[in-house]
Amino acid sequence: MRAWPAPDVPTLTVTGPEVALHDTATGQLVPVVPEDGHARLYVCGITPYDATHMGHAATYVGFDLLNRAWRNAGHAVTYAQNVTDVDDPLLERAAKVGIDWVELAERETELFRQDMTALRVLPPAHYTGAVESIPLVIGLIERLRAAGAVYQVEDDLYFSVAADPTFGEESNYPRELMLEIFPERGGDPDRPGKKDPLDCVLWRAERPGEPSWPSPFGPGRPGWHIECSAISLEHLGTAFDVQGGGSDLVFPHHEMCAGHTQVATGERFAKVYAHAGMVAYDGEKMSKSKGNLVFVSALRNSDIDPMAIRLTLLRHHYRSDWEWTDAELFDSVDTLAQWRKALALGSGAPAGPVIEDVLEVLAADLDAPAAVELIQGWVDATLGVDGLADNTDHDAAGRIAAVLDAALGLSL
Ligand code: 5CA
Ligand code: ZN
DSSP: OOOOOOOOOOOOSSOOOOOEEEOTTTOSEEEOOOGGGEEEEEEOOOOOSSOOBHHHHHHHHHHHHHHHHHHHTTOEEEEEEEEOOSSHHHHHHHHHHTSOHHHHHHHHHHHHHHHHHHTTOOOOSEEEETGGGHHHHHHHHHHHHHTTOEEEETTEEEEOGGGOTTTTTTTOOOHHHHHHHGGGGTOOTTOTTOSSTTOEEEEEEOOTTSOOBOOTTOSEEEOHHHHHHHHHHHHHOSSEEEEEEEGGGIIIIIHHHHHHHHHHHSSOSEEEEEEEOOEEETTEEOOTTTTOOOBHHHHHHTTOOHHHHHHHHHTSOTTSOEEOOHHHHHHHHHHHHHHHHHHHTSOBSOOHHHHHHHHHHHHBTOOHHHHHHHHHHHHHHHHTTTSOOOOOBTTHHHHHHHHHHHHHOOOO
């Protein structure tokens, strides 16, 4: 399907350092230096049954920093993202509000595109829906069947986690924790007939009132995890550089995705697994199912500058769990006004060292809060907050504006 339009990104005159990222699988900070200079990134996309909330926005802005850091280090980036445009929560919401599920998915996906455009998130080259990937999913299930990793429970097909010798190596969760989390995130551990409670659905046979597609295994629809394995395999191949998403996807989603690709191809799914922290609101994880949501589109509709939304997100490290407050948003509005004032001067405090430091902190596990502090330091020095203005760099503002845009996605 169509992604959203790409914002213009200025080309910097300095090259940023190579990027290192915290890897969930090893718990280490690891270099993510693409082979042959070409990075491959997959980030799990939305399930479009409601509008984009700040949790989603934080995750996509977080991985946008990675995309930008790679580009600033001189690499090309191929970015793929899915849209889970058929799944239980979407069908349930459509039935509840009495609209067609296709219409709901299209409406919310379009709103997401507008939100991402407003937030200046670089679009994926491959933006792919679950529905349009059904032939890919069927092909991958066939490969898993040939590998002996598939069995049937009634008319549904399951993936046998026992077939994957690497199962558990992505999350490193102990089995008790897996069993606890699995049912909270779409799993069905207690279903009679399963070989292992943790086995997951690959193909869900047609149920009355649910959409279905023909397949060699009978009419039905894809399970959730196989969707991301099939789409990433098609567009990025195996062992791509980074698999990303929120930390709610560490298990079972990314563990199962890794298992499907590993068993079907004999090769690993991703080299590094990166996870964004959870954004809360009113004391709980912001989630569509709980309804404690702050929507990007609602703020845009009340004339909030999208760059102030983005700055609020950037002030939290992508891996931290944090709580959204309106007070921080209003603070960002004030900060941007001050930054714009400094940039309007044209000349300013020396920009060179600030630019290098900004690129460096971003390359080290995407430390956007540190980058924001560095910019604030330049603004303070330029406006002479300490009475120490040293505006001897005559093209400082233009260069600071360029790094703000290219590295942090803030166009002021
Ligand atoms: N369609 C699946 C992934 S294949 C899905 O999880 N969709 S979602 O709409 O629920 O979430 C979209 C993305 O936002 C995922 O990467 C998810 O991990 C992330 N996300 C969801 N809620 C939050 C939150 N409260 N804070 C941060 N990220 C979140
Ligand atoms: Zn996914």
